[in-house]
Amino acid sequence: MPETPLGAFLRARRARLAPAEAGLPAAGRRRTPGLRREEVAARAGISADYYARLEQGRQRVPTGPVLDGLAEALHLSGPERAYLHRLAVRRDRTTPPATGPSTGPSTDPAVPAATLALLETLDAAPAFVTGPTFDLLAWNRPAALLLAGPERRPPHERNLLWQVFCCPYRDRSPGNTAADRSIGADLVASLRAQHADRPRDRNLLALVGRLSTASPEFAALWDHHRAAPPGPGRLHVRHPALDTAVLDYTVLPLPEEGRHVFAFLAPPDSPTRRAFAAARGSTGTAPALDDATG
Structure with a gap:
């Protein structure tokens, strides 16, 4: 399945959280940097399979408590927690394209x-x-x-x-x-x-x-x-x-x-x-x- 913004965000934040930052031992060989999927899932109180489906874009919109658990597990800041919720709610929506870059002069009439x-x-x-x-x-x-x-x-x-x-x-x-x-x-x-x-x-x-x-x-x-x-x-x-x-x-x-x-x-x-x-x-x-x- 194609990568979703929610899955990409979860994967990127997981890769950038060191085991020591999550209170986990750093001993042992790790094939990838950051936390393993099962470690994030355990910290968030969900199954490893459910978390994998979120990263892979195969899971429907998760509930608020699940998102809050993921935010805690990944040590997200306040703005990142809000961003996670917005991604989850809007992952299947499309929006009309915005206007392109402004080409007006320094006194652009669009500015009040x-x-x-x-x-x-x-x-x-x-x-x-x-x-x-x-x-x-x-x-x-x-x-x-x-x-x-x-x-x-x-x-x-x-x-x-x-x-x-x-x-x-x-x-x-x-x-x-x-x-x-x-x-x-x-x-x-x-x-x-x-x-x-x-x-x-x-x-x-x-x-x-x-x-x-x-x-x-x-x-x-x-x-x-x-x-x-x-x-x-x-x-x-x-x-x-x-x-x-x-x-x-x-x-x-x-x-x-x-x-x-x-x-x-x-x-x-x-x-x-x-x-x-x-x-x-x-x-x-x-x-x-x-x-x-x-």
């Missing part, structure tokens, strides 16, 4: 005026709005400096995932796509968390396929099946106009589903902050995202 006003209020710091697949929908002038002039990019490059995984400078920043606590890992986890109920969305599948082909780092992180909402972190950049290599950022959810504001802060009274303030009156020359840690 109040949100655009917020970006202008943050005019001394880079801030931009992303959509459900991290398309760049709107940005202020300091963000145009930071993101190398997104208004001049073709539509498929006007995307934060592209900026992290596919920009020409990505090889200089291995921390940017590290498996743990990096901006790349967080973005990929958020992409999964936001789209648990859209496993057959053609636009999402096309984006994942395009990024997987262009970036082995993205493909590896997508296969981790981690799920979490976007959150704050630290971004490292290199640019002659910016004296600091580290920018803290925060992420604010917007009322529209799947949309967020990313806002970056330079150290107070630093040349970097002054460079961003100066960008309010000019477009300038921008760096690419260079290195990041969560």
Whole structure:
């Protein structure tokens, strides 16, 4: 049978849970990393055959208590537990394709005026709005400096995932796509968390396929099946106009589903902050995202 998103998630999380983390002895030879199917089943209080059918996509939608038991057995976080439930409920459903990446300018009319006003209020710091697949929908002038002039990019490059995984400078920043606590890992986890109920969305599948082909780092992180909402972190950049290599950022959810504001802060009274303030009156020359840690 074809692989299901639920089965792929269970298998990936099982493979990444060390026996010691589950309170099991690590002694003995194991043919595969992580836990065995029967170990997960025992911890979840279900039969090994039932669990195997879940992984193989041969079992109907499991009950809530079974899913909660699996979440405990696999040490899932709160967002991953919610993701598991959403996968199970929607595993047999199809959804209409979403719209493709935005091709509008930095004042995209789809972004409410109040949100655009917020970006202008943050005019001394880079801030931009992303959509459900991290398309760049709107940005202020300091963000145009930071993101190398997104208004001049073709539509498929006007995307934060592209900026992290596919920009020409990505090889200089291995921390940017590290498996743990990096901006790349967080973005990929958020992409999964936001789209648990859209496993057959053609636009999402096309984006994942395009990024997987262009970036082995993205493909590896997508296969981790981690799920979490976007959150704050630290971004490292290199640019002659910016004296600091580290920018803290925060992420604010917007009322529209799947949309967020990313806002970056330079150290107070630093040349970097002054460079961003100066960008309010000019477009300038921008760096690419260079290195990041969560």
